[in-house]
Amino acid sequence: MIKKLIKILVLYFGPWSLLRLMKRRKEGAGISILYGHRVLSDAIIADKNDPRRITGHTSVSEVEVAILELIKRFDIISMDEAVDQLGAQGVNKESVVLTFDDGFKDNFKYLLPVLKKYNVPATYYINSSVIGTKHNLWFQSVINYFFAIKENTVKIELSNKEYDLSSADKRYIAAFDFMQYLQTNYKPDKFHEVIESVAGVKALPNDDDYHLSWDDLSILAKEPLITLGAHSYNHYPLAYCDEKQSKFEIEKSVTDLEEKLAIKIKHFSYPRGHVEDFNDWHIKVLKDLGISSAVTTIRGVNRKGQDLFQIKRVGFPQNISNDVNDFLWYVGGIPQLIASLRQ
Ligand SMILES: [Zn+2]
Numbered sequence: 001m002i003k004k005l006i007k008i009l010v011l012y013f014g015p016w017s018l019l020r021l022m023k024r025r026k027e028g029a030g031i032s033i034l035y036g037h038r039v040l041s042d043a044i045i046a047d048k049n050d051p052r053r054i055t056g057h058t059s060v061s062e063v064e065v066a067i068l069e070l071i072k073r074f075d076i077i078s079m080d081e082a083v084d085q086l087g088a089q090g091v092n093k094e095s096v097v098l099t100f101d102d103g104f105k106d107n108f109k110y111l112l113p114v115l116k117k118y119n120v121p122a123t124y125y126i127n128s129s130v131i132g133t134k135h136n137l138w139f140q141s142v143i144n145y146f147f148a149i150k151e152n153t154v155k156i157e158l159s160n161k162e163y164d165l166s167s168a169d170k171r172y173i174a175a176f177d178f179m180q181y182l183q184t185n186y187k188p189d190k191f192h193e194v195i196e197s198v199a200g201v202k203a204l205p206n207d208d209d210y211h212l213s214w215d216d217l218s219i220l221a222k223e224p225l226i227t228l229g230a231h232s233y234n235h236y237p238l239a240y241c242d243e244k245q246s247k248f249e250i251e252k253s254v255t256d257l258e259e260k261l262a263i264k265i266k267h268f269s270y271p272r273g274h275v276e277d278f279n280d281w282h283i284k285v286l287k288d289l290g291i292s293s294a295v296t297t298i299r300g301v302n303r304k305g306q307d308l309f310q311i312k313r314v315g316f317p318q319n320i321s322n323d324v325n326d327f328l329w330y331v332g333g334i335p336q337l338i339a340s341l342r343q
Contacts (some may be wrong), residue, residue: 004325029091030301031082032074032331035099035269036316039063039111045318049147049168058318060110065321067118069328070096078121079227079267083293086306096331098122099295099313101231101269102137103130104209108216115225124220125231125269125295128256130211136203137235138191139179144209145199146175158198188236189245214260221261229267230254230291238270239277250285266292273297273313283309301333 038057044050045059070076074096077085085091098115100107103126115122130137136144146154152166154174159181163174182191195203212220220226230253232238238246254265268286270278273296286294286309293308300312320327329335 004323028304029094030303030333031077031086031091031095031097032301032333033079033082033097033099033295033311033313034066034316034331035101035295035297035313036063037100037102038104039100039106039114041110058316058320060114062318062320063111063114063316064117065324066316066327067114067120069320069324070331071118071120073328074331076120079123079229079293082302083267083308086302086304086308086311090304094332099125099229099269101125102235103127103212103231105212105216108212108220112220112223112226119225121225121227123227123229123267124212125229125267126212126217126253126257127231127233127235127271128253129233129235131217131256132211132213134205134210136205136209138182138188138195139175139235140205140209141192141195141199141203142179142182143172143175144205145195145203146171146178148199148202156198158194183237183240187245188234188240191236217257217261221263227267228257228261228263228265229269230257230265231269232271235271237272237277238282239279243281246282247285250282251289254289254291264290266290268294270294270296299330300336 036058040057040059042059042061045057045062067076073094075093077095077097079097079099082095082097085095098120100111100122103124107124111122127137146163146165149165153162153164155162156178159178163177164170165174182194186194217228221228230250232249233252233256234249236245236249238249241249250268254268257263257265268291270282275296275298278294278296283294293311295311295313297315298310298312299314302312306312314330317327
């Protein structure tokens with residue numbers, strides 16, 4: 001409660017507003033880039049046992065709350081505008097960019113109407129291997145498997161481990177533990193094969209969980225509010241791929257989208273996007289393809305002169321309406337500001 005009160009005071013009246021203004025005078029205005037994944041119905045997000053309730057997935061009404069709060073305080077701009085401003089042009093106003101990764105069908109079905117309602121732009125980053133298929137990305141198959149098991153434990157011979165599945169949180173922990181096992185023991189192009197051998201049909205998606213189709217993407221490609229970007233072919237962690245494979249993963253996603261949709265792809269999102277998930281080789285491959293920006297999941301606000309191949313982002317919380325001030329606190333980059341002032 002006290003923490004909440006301090007945040008309200010700081011956001012609206014407190015000394016941090018002054019410090020933020022000072023920082024802005026010194027370093028210029030900032031662009032916060034938000035990233036989300038699935039945008040689902042309120043009923044799914046409310047169901048604690050639903051595997052789609054994972055962090056990074058939110059609901060239509062929560063996105064609407066976020067947009068209403070953001071448009072009061074920021075300009076919501078496109079990724080093209082953000083890249084121009086972070087480069088030569090300079091950032092003249094505190095702004096926000098909305099981005100959504102992984103290309104799920106709900107981004108078309110549920111999210112697009114909300115964006116249109118408020119006339120707000122967004123960028124969708126697509127993994128082309130699953131477009132128009134009934135397959136999941138590899139990590140989604142692992143999550144589906146650990147949620148589809150009826151029992152409260154499972155013993156997997158392959159990893160020689162018994163996993164506790166007694167709650168939804170434990171099922172996530174088990175899924176992420178198994179993902180780590182896969183990454184440590186197998187080359188990424190073997191992930192699907194191994195998951196299928198362990199999980200069988202339990203790894204398959206529900207009807208509701210498919211990705212966008214090429215028809216959906218053709219419509220999105222013509223939609224002025226939407227920018228399409230690439231997110232690799234299979235969503236393999238690029239750092240676990242050798243140079244040849246990571247080049248293929250990046251190139252294939254870009255060329256698939258360009259050839260099938262007859263558009264130029266200018267933006268990329270690194271799978272997972274932590275600092276250890278991409279390197280100079282990946283940046284070189286992107287630059288050779290004519291890509292002009294790449295986003296990470298490194299938290300922070302971007303200002304003029306930001307490295308356009310290491311753009312920072314802030315995750316979309318699942319329940320924004322629970323604590324709007326907390327949401328604005330992160331979007332405004334206050335944690336990074338406090339950290340920089342402490343240095
Ligand atoms: Zn992703």
